[in-house]
Amino acid sequence: MQETLDISSIMHDESRQGEAFTIKQVKSEKEGNRQFYIESYGCAMNFSDSEIIAAILIKEGFKATRHFMEADLILVNTCSIRENAEQRVRQRLTEFSKAKKQNPSAIIGVLGCMAERLKSKFLEEEKIVDIVLGPDAYRDLPVLVARAEDGQRSVNVLLSREETYADINPVRLNSNGITAFISIMRGCNNMCSFCVVPFTRGRERSRDPHSIVAEATDLFAKGYREVTLLGQNVDSYHWQPGWGGETYNFAKLLESVAKINPLLRVRFSTSHPKDITDEVLHTMAAHHNMCKHIHLPVQSGSSAVLKRMNRTYDREWYLERVETIRKLLPGCGITTDIITGFCGETDAEHSDTLSMMETVKYNMAYMFSYSERPGTPAAKNFKDDVPVALKAKRLSEIVDLQHQHQQELHSLEPGKVYEVLAEGISKRSKEHLFGRTSENKVIIFPRNEVQLGDYVYVQVKEFTSATLFGEIINLNSKSEINRQHK
Numbered sequence: 001m002q003e004t005l006d007i008s009s010i011m012h013d014e015s016r017q018g019e020a021f022t023i024k025q026v027k028s029e030k031e032g033n034r035q036f037y038i039e040s041y042g043c044a045m046n047f048s049d050s051e052i053i054a055a056i057l058i059k060e061g062f063k064a065t066r067h068f069m070e071a072d073l074i075l076v077n078t079c080s081i082r083e084n085a086e087q088r089v090r091q092r093l094t095e096f097s098k099a100k101k102q103n104p105s106a107i108i109g110v111l112g113c114m115a116e117r118l119k120s121k122f123l124e125e126e127k128i129v130d131i132v133l134g135p136d137a138y139r140d141l142p143v144l145v146a147r148a149e150d151g152q153r154s155v156n157v158l159l160s161r162e163e164t165y166a167d168i169n170p171v172r173l174n175s176n177g178i179t180a181f182i183s184i185m186r187g188c189n190n191m192c193s194f195c196v197v198p199f200t201r202g203r204e205r206s207r208d209p210h211s212i213v214a215e216a217t218d219l220f221a222k223g224y225r226e227v228t229l230l231g232q233n234v235d236s237y238h239w240q241p242g243w244g245g246e247t248y249n250f251a252k253l254l255e256s257v258a259k260i261n262p263l264l265r266v267r268f269s270t271s272h273p274k275d276i277t278d279e280v281l282h283t284m285a286a287h288h289n290m291c292k293h294i295h296l297p298v299q300s301g302s303s304a305v306l307k308r309m310n311r312t313y314d315r316e317w318y319l320e321r322v323e324t325i326r327k328l329l330p331g332c333g334i335t336t337d338i339i340t341g342f343c344g345e346t347d348a349e350h351s352d353t354l355s356m357m358e359t360v361k362y363n364m365a366y367m368f369s370y371s372e373r374p375g376t377p378a379a380k381n382f383k384d385d386v387p388v389a390l391k392a393k394r395l396s397e398i399v400d401l402q403h404q405h406q407q408e409l410h411s412l413e414p415g416k417v418y419e420v421l422a423e424g425i426s427k428r429s430k431e432h433l434f435g436r437t438s439e440n441k442v443i444i445f446p447r448n449e450v451q452l453g454d455y456v457y458v459q460v461k462e463f464t465s466a467t468l469f470g471e472i473i474n475l476n477s478k479s480e481i482n483r484q485h486k
C-alpha cells in the first residue's frame with residue numbers, strides 16, 4: 001500500500017538552520033527513531049526516485065524530517081544535467097557540514113546522477129560525504145547506512161539493466177494528495193550528444209505495466225486525481241514479458257491507465273519527437289481523462305544543429321509531428337525544451353530556433369544555455385565554442401520571444417471555459433485555489449466551496465504570460481462533470 005507523508009524532500013528549507021540542537025538531544029532521538037532528511041534537485045524523475053528512497057528508509061524504521069539539522073541521515077538526490085545544477089549541490093553540502101559539526105554522527109549521502117558521474121571521486125572531493133549511491137543502487141542504502149554508522153564511507157554506483165523498483169510503493173513526499181508521479185521506465189538509450197543522462201542513468205528499461213496500473217489504482221483509491229507517467233523517453237516504453245503474455249507499448253500502457261477511472265487524469269513526460277506515434281495521439285484523443293498536453297523537446301530549430309546533437313530528427317520531421325498533433329488533438333498544449341549556444345551554433349542556426357518558435361508558438365518552454373558535460377559525445381567531438389556572452393544573448397532572445405508568445409496566446413483566453421482539477425491553495429490568497437486545465441494551463445479561481453480534487457468549470461477572465469485567472473461557472477457543473485465521468 002502507498003503511504004502519504006506530508007513531510008520532507010524540501011528544497012532549501014533553511015528555516016531552522018539557526019536553531020541550536022545539542023548532540024544530546026539528537027542522540028536521544030536517534031535511539032528511538034532515526035530520522036532522515038532528503039532534498040531533491042533536477043527533473044521530476046529525481047523527485048519520484050526520492051519517494052522510492054523514502055519508502056526504503058521507512059521500511060528500515062527511519063522517520064522523515066523536514067529539518068536537516070535534526071536528521072541522523074541527510075540525503076541529497078542530485079542532478080548532473082548542467083554544471084550549475086552540480087554547483088548548487090556543492091554549495092548545499094557546505095550547509096550540511098554545519099549539521100555534521102553539531103552532530104558528528106550524522107551521515108551524509110549523495111545520491112542520483114552526480115553520484116553516478118563522480119563515483120568515488122566524491123568521497124575524495126567532499127570530505128563530509130559518507131555515502132555515494134547511484135540511481136540503480138537505492139536498495140543498497142540500508143547497507144551503506146549501516147557501514148557509515150560503523151565509520152566506513154562507501155560507494156555503490158553499479159548500473160543495472162533490470163532495476164525498475166517496480167515492487168516498491170513510493171512514499172509520497174510533499175504531496176498535495178491530488179497529483180502524483182509514477183515512474184514507468186528508467187535510463188535512456190538515445191545518446192543525444194549534449195546529454196549526460198545515458199551515462200548517469202544507464203540503459204533504458206521499462207517497468208511491468210501491471211505494477212504501474214496497480215500503483216495508479218491505489219493512488220486513485222486514496223483520493224489522487226491525476227498521475228503523471230514519467231520516463232526519459234516515454235514513447236519507447238516497451239514491456240515484453242519473459243514467459244508469454246501480452247506485450248505493451250506506450251499507447252497500450254496509456255490506455256490501461258486511462259481506463260482505471262474517468263476521474264483520474266493521466267499525463268506523461270517526456271516525449272521524444274522521433275518516437276511519438278500516431279497511435280499514442282489517437283489514444284489520447286479517445287480518452288477524456290488523458291490530458292491534452294505534450295512536452296516535446298525540440299532543443300533546436302536548425303536541422304544541422306539537431307544532427308550535431310544526434311537528436312535523430314530534423315526540423316521538417318518535428319514540424320510534421322506538431323502538425324499531426326494539432327490535427328488529431330485540436331487545442332493540445334505543446335511545450336518544449338530549447339538549448340541555446342550548442343557547439344558551433346551560428347547566427348543563422350540560432351535564427352532557425354527563433355523561427356521554429358514562431359511557427360509552433362509553444363505554450364511554455366524550458367530554455368537553457370548549453371553546458372558542456374564531461375564524457376558526453378559533444379564534449380569528446382565538438383568544441384564548446386559559442387562564447388558565454390553570446391550564449392546569454394541568444395538565451396535572452398529566446399526567453400523574450402517565448403514570453404511574447406505566451407502573452408499572445410493568453411490574450412486569446414478570456415471568455416473560454418475549461419474543466420479544471422483543483423490542486424491546491426493559491427500562494428497569493430487563501431481564498432483562491434489553483435488548478436490546471438487538461439492542456440496544462442495554470443488557472444487561479446475563487447475557492448467558494450470547491451474541495452481540492454474536485455473538477456470545476458472555470459471561465460477565464462484575466463491573464464499574465466504565465467497564469468490565467470478565472471471565475472467558476474455554474475458550481476453544479478462540478479457534479480455534472482462527475483456524473484458524465486461515471
Ligand code: 5AD
Pocket residue numbers: 081082194195196297299337338339368369370371372373
Ligand atoms: N546543457 C544544457 N541543457 C541541457 N539539457 C540536457 N543536457 C543539457 C546540457 N548539457 C536540457 C535539454 C533537456 C533538458 C532536460 O535539459 O533541453 O531536454
Ligand code: SF4
Pocket residue numbers: 188189190191192195196197198232233272
Ligand atoms: Fe538525454 Fe536525449 Fe535521453 Fe533526453 S532523450 S535523457 S536529452 S539522451
